[in-house]
Amino acid sequence: MYFAGVDIGSTMTKVVLMDTADRILSAIKGPTGPEHRQLANEVMRMALEQANLQLDDISYIVATGYGRVNVPFADAQITELSCHARGVSSLFPNVRTAIDIGGQDAKCMKIEKGKLVDFVMNDKCAAGTGRFLEVTAATLGIRLEDMGNISLKSTKKIQISNLCTIFAQQEVVALLSRGEKLEDIIAGLHDALASRVAALARRLKIEPDVVLTGGVAKNIGIVKAMKENLGFELLVPEEPLLTGAIGAAILAKEIYMKATAEGETISKRARLLEKATFFG
């Protein structure tokens, strides 16, 4: 039997296909696209192709993430908080605190025995999210994926005092014209973002093991800054973008197995491999 997790984030759509033994058969990441959520079916198609499976071969599909509602080929929706918690604990069984920094939100989850028990999320603001880095990278004229390595060369601590993305952008321009080095500015930006997320996480009691996930965890400079700001060692999955989709696939299996064990008929949707639409 096969199960699928579809994580439609604000920036990236991720699909993971798994078998009953939680082995990953395929994992595909694609942009969510400017037309929100419209590429989900494409990402799903690629994942099926890679695993050499048809949509009907999948016993149960859970959709998660910002675009989880109205995915025409999903059987159930579960929030990204529960899915991340489940996905992270499958990779790191001793996890107690998980921090996920995505394209437009940051969240901190308390996990007990693999289950989400409490959480906090950022408020409606880009500070402390991937968008903060995207905007400032564009201002600096560098690629987002180069920020981490450049920041490691920093020798001088620069404090970015503005946490608002727009004001930080102006501050960066001012720093550049003052002749500050690129690597120092980027390290300063990383520290600003990390301090914001760490403050959010401290609203819950942070306990080890602490795991960092989300697209922003791919930035080595952020991982370093988060360690410094939290005062804890951080574990980062090999592919930090996928924990939500992995968790969704595992939860799909668990829901399906529990229902069949209890002799219930699974209510599967008439699936259509079509574009996902927005919240009704």
Added chain:
Amino acid sequence: MSDKSKGLSKVQEIYRNRSQRAKELKAAGKKIIGYPCVYVPLEMLTALGLVPYRTYGDIREAVTEADRALPTSFCPIMRTCLDCDLKGKNDFLDGMVTVHSCDPQEKTARVWESYTDYPYFHFIDMPSTVRPEAIEYFKSQLNDFRKTLETFTGQKLSADKLKSAIKAHNQQRALVQQLYELTKPVPPLISGIELVQVVKALMSLPVAEGNDLLTQVIGEAKNHTDVPKKKPARLLIWSSSLDDTDIMQIFETKANVVMDETCGGIRAYRGSVKLTTDPLDGLADYYMKEITCARTFRQATLGETKKDYAKDIQSRFGYLKGIVKEWKINGAILLLVRYCDPFAFEMPSLKDYLDSIGIPSTYIEYDYTIGALAPLRTRVEAFLETIR
């Protein structure tokens, strides 16, 4: 027609078109007095034949006009209330009464008075603790309110008139308490969305008409079969004001909302006003002590020198313990309206109290607009997943 009760259909009609009845009454010669907060003693308006009409903002309307007068990083409820008035949406009102229930309302009152043109405007000052001196001071404020009302109406507000108005409003309180009894069964006989509609309808009608409507809704609800479906969670919603069904919908998609502590809900209807020799004594006492809004601080003991936190939160939130048990509540959502300081300050202690009685809770902040409900939905659903 479905099994939906006639009373509830009437309620929904009023909810959709709130000002219609007030406009009819105005055409028939009645005077309509707006109020944006449940701390205005409506009994005093009713006693003089005035029709109280609760004004709300509009979560669907972008605030534009009020920005001329108020800062933007400021209570969004007061901003939208004033905005609606400045846009002429409440032009049928003959007057407005506001109260110092919180600082934004007090500051807005001054602006309101100078930017709008109602024939009658009154601001009631109100202390924020329940010390005896505070209640005495509040009574003096109610006396001032009485005087401006008498001048406005040209009538004397006699103790007898006031007492009979108090009786009518007490009857409304008793009826609303009966209405909330309907959410005790599993599944409840009335939904949280319907409760919002009923209360909003009540706050648009003269008290006697509201009482008739309530009697009908309660009478019919006991028999109708079109009841909410049983959901895994039975929630308490705590908020400053929750007065729109689209917001309530977010909670009720995957849970039954069976109790609230909001001023779009039961807050204005708990307990009853004591009929004292001078009726203003009973009113002052009720509004200071009985309405459980975060704007009033109910300290445990007067004159204590060292604070006992457990005793303190018991005295502030202890009334919830029995409610949680009787309504079989298994989760609470603390819904903060952005920039609402009184509720933001109250929230951590309330969370501690709910923890102490074993009720999981989560707090969610929103800016009192319909715009970004998706993040709100995610937080609510994730919370429900943790208590499942």
